[in-house]
Amino acid sequence: MAMKEFIISEVQAETAVLVGLITKTQDERRTNEYLDELAFLAETAGAEVVRRFTQKLDQANSVTYVGKGKLEEIKEYIKGEEEAEREVGMVIFDDELSAKQIRNIEAELKIKILDRTSLILDIFAMRAQTANAKTQVELAQYKYMLPRLQRLWTHLERQGGGSGAGGGKGSVGLRGPGETQLEMDRRIILNRMSLLKERLAEIDKQKSTQRKNRGRMIRVALVGYTNVGKSTLMNLLAKSEVFAENKLFATLDTTVRKVIIENLPFLLSDTVGFIRKLPTDLVDSFKSTLDEVREADLLLHIVDISHPDFEEQIEVVNKTLADIGAAGKPMILVFNKIDAYTYIEKAADDLTPRTKENLTLEELMKTWMAKMEDNCLFISAREKINMEELKSVVYQRVKELHVQKYPYNDFLYQTYEEEV
DSSP states (O other): OOHHHHHHGGGOSSEEEEEEEEBTTBOHHHHHHHHHHHHHHHHHHTOEEEEEEEEEOSSOBTTTBSOHHHHHHHHHHHHHHHHTTOOOOEEEESSOOOHHHHHHHHHHHOSEEEEHHHHHHHHHHHHOOSHHHHHHHHHHHHHHHHHHHHHHTHHHHHHHTSOGGGOOTTOTTOSSHHHHHHHHHHHHHHHHHHHHHHHHHHHHHHHHHHHHTTOSOOEEEEEEBTTSSHHHHHHHHHTOOOOOOSSTTSOOSOEEEEEEETTEEEEEEEOOOBOTTOOHHHHHHTHHHHHHHHTOSEEEEEEETTSTTHHHHHHHHHHHHHHTTOTTSOEEEEEEOGGGOOOOOOOTTOOSOOOGGGOOHHHHHTTGGGGGGGGEEEOBTTTTBSHHHHHHHHHHHHHHHHHHHOTTOOGGGOOOOOOO
């Protein structure tokens, strides 16, 4: 079974419906923001979103995610579109669904069901270019599929009335076909996963050797939420041509380039962007890619200041860095896209409290960001605004780290001709 083909086929439909929940911990504004991001994910995967559904619940329904009435509403909408000869291809849920939920929803809606995780996995599968990335994605896909596979043959197990080849009463003629097929599929997938893990172990070893052979240079890694402009900044600093696009996860394979500012060389890596609810299996599978972050001496945390929820995105990135063991490293917070920053101007007689939405950029820069001093910069990589200031601060920071790490290396007078 080609796992990549299995998931990609799920998102080839032209149109999609999105479903999200409003809960005690996730208000309506945040849910809408999450659905905006889910729509962007769907668009990146090649789908067109035609409708959104939300429901207020304390927590997701363990059987069908949403309540029975909301599920019926979604069903009626799909039926209505079919009658109007506008077929809906799939329904995408904003959280990861269990095998039980997927099976029950599919049985009710009679349509392809995707969740946020499978959609992200599909995008990663499309973006993967190198053998390393393709192997990591395939492993994550199998990890996602395995627990759902166990539910696939449950109806056959019940039909058999026994427990496999040694089934008890009532198993004559129907002795464990479900379990037999399930175990066969599980064995195939587990064997494949074992092979993929071996390949990744070899890749890890090769990459570790490559990192050791890069000489005495400070390593700087670009990190941040997906689609904040890391690749555009990489191209400016390294004078390279890393693929950059206004879509989620435009960069998947880590790119490392040598950068020289004045007479000081260092290594700069562009890494995969983080996102809310990033599948744990994907993080685990991308260990060798994220090693560039773990082994970096300095992190440039790129933030899209024009995004309405950039502060939450900062929290997501910081949490992910902590999860992969990269917290506590020297970091510069680089607010990108200042050219796209907008605000709602308040009238002079408006006495409502000031919020982030109605602060000018200059006013915003005087809030908590002002306390960070040189650890906080404001740029536009696309418009090349404040790039010299960024280079100056990076130069000083890399120089300090180099002297600390390689005190006897007279790097200021060396010439570096070699390529990384």
